[in-house]
Amino acid sequence: MDILNSLWAGFAVAALPINLALIVGGCFAGTLIGALPGLGPVNGVAILIPLTFAFGLDATSSMILLSAVYYGCMYGGRISAILLNIPGDEPAIMTTLDGFPMARKGQAADALAISGVASFIGATLATIGLTLFAPLLAKAAIYFGPADYFALYVMAFATIGGITGSDPRKTLLAALLGLMLGTVGLDPSTGVARYTFGSFNLYDGFDPIVALVGLFAISEILFFLEARAHGGGLVPKGSVFPRFSRIREGLGASFRGSIIGFIAGILPGAGASLGAVMSYSFEKRISDKGTFGKGDPRGVAAPEAGNNAASGGALIPMLTLGVPGSGTTAVMLAMLISLNIQPGPLLFQRSPDLVWGLVAALYLANFVLLVLNLPLIGLFTRVLGLPAWGLMPLVVAISYLGVYAITHAAFDLMVMVGFGILGFVLRKLDFSLVPVVLGLLLGMDMENNLRRALSISGGDFLILLQSPIALAIYALTAAFLALSLWLSRRRMMPIPETED
Amino acid sequence: MIWKLNGLKVAGIGAAMLFALPALGAECIAPADPGGGWDFTCREVGRLLSEEKLVDGNVQVTNMPGGVGAVAWANVASKRADDPELIVATSTVGVTQIAQGKYPSDIGTMRWLAMLGADVGIIAVAKDSPYESLDQLLEALKADPASVVTSGSTGAGGWDHIRLMMLAQAAGIEDLTGIRWVQFDGGGPAVTQMMGGQVQVVSADLGEIKGFVESGDIRVLAVLSDQPVSAFPDLPTAKSQGYDVTGYNWRGFYTGGDVSDEDYQAWVDKLQKLYESDGWQETARSSGLEPIWRGGQEFADYVAQQEKEMADISRRIGVIQ
Secondary structure (H helix, E strand, O other), rough: HHHHHHHHHHHHHHHHHHHHHHHHHHHHHHHHHOOOOOOOHHHHHHHHHHHHHHOOHHHHHHHHHHHHHHHHHHHHHHHHHHHHHOOOOHHHHHHHHHHHHHHHOOOOOHHHHHHHHHHHHHHOOOOOHHHHHHHHHHHHHOOHHHHHHHHHHHHHHHHHHHOOOOOOOHHHHHHHHEEEEEEEOOOOOOOOEEEOOOOOOHHOOOOHHHHHHHHHHHHHHEEEEEEHHHOOOOOOOOOOOOOOOHHHHHHHHHHHHHHHHHHHHHHOOOOOHHHHHHHHHHHHHHHOOOOOHHHHHHHHHHHHHHHHHHHHHHHHHHHHHOOOOOOOHHHHHHHHOOOOOOOOOOHHHHHHHHHHHHHHHHHHHHHHHHHHHHHHHHHHHHHOOOOOOHHOOOOOOOOHHHHHHHHOOOOHHHHHHHHHHHHHHHHHOOOHHHHHHHHHHHHHHHHHHHHHHHHHOOOOOOOHHHHHHHHHHHHHHHHHHHHHHHHHHHHHHOOOHHOO | OHHHHHHHHHHHHHHHHHHHHOOOOEEEEOOOOOOHHHHHHHHHHHHHHHOOOOOOOEEEEOOOOOHHHHHHHHHHHHHHOOOOEEEEEEEHHHHHHHHHHOOOHHHHHEEEEEEEEEEEEEEEEEOOOOOOOOHHHHHHHHEEEEEOOEEEOOOOOHHHHEEEEEEHHHHHOHHHHOOEEEEEHHHHHHHHHHHOOOOEEEEEOHHHHHHHHHOOEEEEEEEEOOOOOOOOOOOOHHHHHHOOOOEEEEEEEEEOOOOOOOHHHHHHHHHHHHHOHHHHHHHHHHOOOEEEEHHHHHHHHHHHHHHHHHHHHHHHHOOOO
16 A cells, blocks of 8 residues: 555656656657657766756656656667668667568558567556566576676577568577677776777777667668669558557567566566567567568567667666666766766665655656557658658668767778668578677677676686576577477478478 | 658657757766666766756766776877867776776876766675674685685775785785676676675675665675774774775776867866765765865876876786786
């Protein structure tokens, strides 16, 4: 009952006119920031911090605004992923796999509606989880050590082989390429330069978001130029109204994806991208009938529910321990400190208005986002009706601006173009680009946790197998792989009869 | 058609607003991910500079993590050496790295502006740890250096690590390299890993993990300051327990090496005004920093001196030859 009373008091805070206005404004800005390639929640939140100071907002209102932007970005990332095959931010990568094929079939409106509802389900379930179990879950999450995180990343990479439609060997090769590219730069634990060839510019390594924009946006434009030369066209516009019967198809996947994403979100050091990857690969294993990767609604619903649930989950370590579960929550924590609120285990007791006001605002933000996003589907799909000579240069301009706004370095524009050419070549060779980005994105964390585990054990690799949590994850991975082998063998049987 | 135009306009205005904002006025680079000490320095000082009307508009904070500040250093040295609008947050941690040759160039590459305060190092264990005092911990390390896993937010040879090594050396432990050290992405993650039983000791700045000290989730065995800190007067200093070791982590700024004398002096003056403001004195204290001012040439000399001392310590503990 305590929780319900606190939540009720929280709604009283969130329903203040100023806070309601911030929720609506934040949701809209977030959706837009999320949809623009390159700009994601971290930048969105960081850009808005000076605004909160300029308006003289108090801590609760500031957090409400930033959280609304954060949730909004998670909704927005899917839009360009579905319509243009260009993920708006990292966690939306998985949404391109089935979202864009749906748009190609003229079902862009359906895909947007399915992913909008999935986002709503994921974020709402995560917020409910946050409301009911936050302190409990945070206590469980601290028992995750470096060896366990390493096991989690092993699981993610073990399942990557099956996530794309193309040859699993090519998928693994692409992931390896991403892992290799991820080693470029200064080694965080020792400061030693790796594969930088004496260039300071490479000390940063490759920023995953620059690689992502290059691989997806720039290569898309190269493809468009080539297709135009051969007389090809854009994707068909299709209906601008979603069919509600199709939304139902994604519901089961949304619930499953939410749970997986939520767990990934709670663990500081995992996060939304991992949540989306795991949700998609799990969904594909259990329900693929050869339709995934070709525009299956469940392949859109699962990762979107997953990454939204993970964002909600990431707020748990932030609020209960003062430890960021993602880059965005780290920025939000820094802002709390600026406002003289000390994050940490005592936040719930000392600032109940802030915590519960924020939680209540998240519920409201979810409804606002759903209400905002469903009618906008018509507007978004009209983007596909834009003449290509207008749309494509706009995409190029936004890509350049987005990357430069994040890195402030012209060198990174060259890196982006380099990745664009790499993406073009890889796609010509029928490689999926998703595993390249995942290798780059997740590889670094995987390596860091491996090295932490080995520092603890003094170099003894047995530590990786001594934690019961890690063993459970490895067992789960093995079961997962066995299940998918069994399923694919069963699936193989009838195919020769039906095909031809 | 009207819809299309409106959509385009909305997108255009939105994009223009987003990209116009970062272009305004002064910029502070935090050479770390958001949430850490350098990020805090940039955001606090940036906020106060703007509140005290010392700069026009807001100060944009850019996070440029990597290589314990080496990435930002290299970036400023190669691309923004003459940018008069730019300041970069740094601290004792950065000077440690320079002293050990882990930055692409030496301290003369940059112009050192000022320090505004210092954070105090602490040695902490979990609340249910068997170690009740610094003596007990150091005795255990002496008996078997590999028996206790220690951690902090810097890599091996970084300031968190060196402070602990200085204590170990003061306790007469010979096998310094036998002590296990784990790097985490900040004091907070290190403490939660300690609460989860992965590591037994955290060496960090007090400001980073203040929340856990207040909540009683960790036991502070020693603060590495001359006097007890004002915010937590009950925490024992290492000196009071017979170990003559202090480990301050000052917070300050540098700017590019090609910035003109006028622009350099203008920044020093602005930062001094900021230091003297009530806002800073209050902010510093409430976040566990002791306000200390050194600016201009005095600060540059201090950094040079500290770099030399740091190189000596690193040599003694075998981090560099």
